[in-house]
Amino acid sequence: MVKRLFALLAALFLSTGCYTVTSKMPGVLDLRSDGQDAPVDHSELAQSAKRDGFGGIAFGGGVSGSGDVLIEDRNHYVLLLLPIMNESSSEEWRSALGDGQLRNIAITEGMSGMSVLSYLGKAIIGSCLCGVGPFVAGTWDFKARATRIQAVANVREESIVPPADAPLPAPLPAGSSTSPTAQRF
C-alpha cells in the first residue's frame, strides 16, 4: 500500500512538475519602443491592489508604488506540486497596467527568504497536526518590477507617412529653392 502511494506520488511529481508558476500578462508587449522618452505616470494605484499585514505575508504584497511599481505574489502548493490559493498573478498585472503602459519590466521569481520562513512555519504547523509537515506545503515567490508611463503616442512617426491618395507636392519654380545646398550653386 505504501509502495503504491509512493509510486503514485512519484508519477504525479514527474508528470506535473514542482512549484509551477504561471503568470498571464494582460495587454500587448510592444517591441517598437522601449518607452524611455515617455513621461512617468506618478498617479496613485487603487488601494485594493495592495496587500498589507497578514495578507501581505501570506500572499505577497500585491501591487505597490507609484511610478516604479512592484508586483508581489506568493504562491502556495500542496505536496510541492498542486497550486492552491493565489494561483496566478494576472490580477496584479491588470491592476498595475490598467489602461496605461509599463516599461523596464523585470520578472523576479524564486524562493525568497520570506517564502522559506513561510514554508518552515507551515511545515512546523503541519508536523504538529498530522506529522507530514515538510511535504504538505510549499511556497514560491513571483515578483515583477516596472515603471508606469503615460500613454502618449509617438506622433512624430505617424506624421512622416503620407496617405496613399495624398496629392504630389507642387514643383518648385527654378531658382526659388531655399535649401542651403541648392543656394550654393
Added chain:
Amino acid sequence: MRQPSLHRALVLVALAVVTGSGCYTVNADLPGTLRGDVAPQETERVGTMTIEKSHWFYLLGLIGEAPPNLFADDINKSVQQKGADGVTNLVYESKIGCLDLVITGCSAGCVAPRTYKVTGDLVRIKKPPPPGKPAKVADVDVPAWMKPASKVARVSDVQRF
C-alpha cells in the same frame, strides 16, 4: 561539546544564505513596453511564439542566478522573424519539470535545473508606439520583403519635379 555548536553554526549559516539570497532566483528583463491602451481590434495576429528554456542552478538552487536576458533576445528574434511589432496573450510559466526532478534527485540537489516557458501571439500593432528607442535589434536573417519600408520620402521623388 564542539560537535553540536559546529552543527548549529552550519545550520545558521545555511539559513542565513537561504533567507538572504534565496533559491532558484531569476531576474529576467522583458523588452519593449507593455501596453494596456491597445484594443484587440487594433492588432493583427501573424503567428505564435513559444520559448522554452532550462536554467541550471547548483546546490538546491542557491548558486547560479539566471542572466537578465534569459528571454529578451529570444522574444526579439521571434518578433523579427515573423515581421511582427509585439506580443499579446503573453504567458510566463516556470516549473521544476520531470527531467529536472530526475537530475536534481540523481545529483542529490547538487545540480538543480528549472524549466521556463514564455508563450504568446505575435501581432502587428496598428496604434503608434510610445516615444522611445526600438527594442534591441536581434541578429537574425530577415527576408527582404519583411523589412519595413523606409517611412521618409526619398530625395529622388522630390527631384523628379
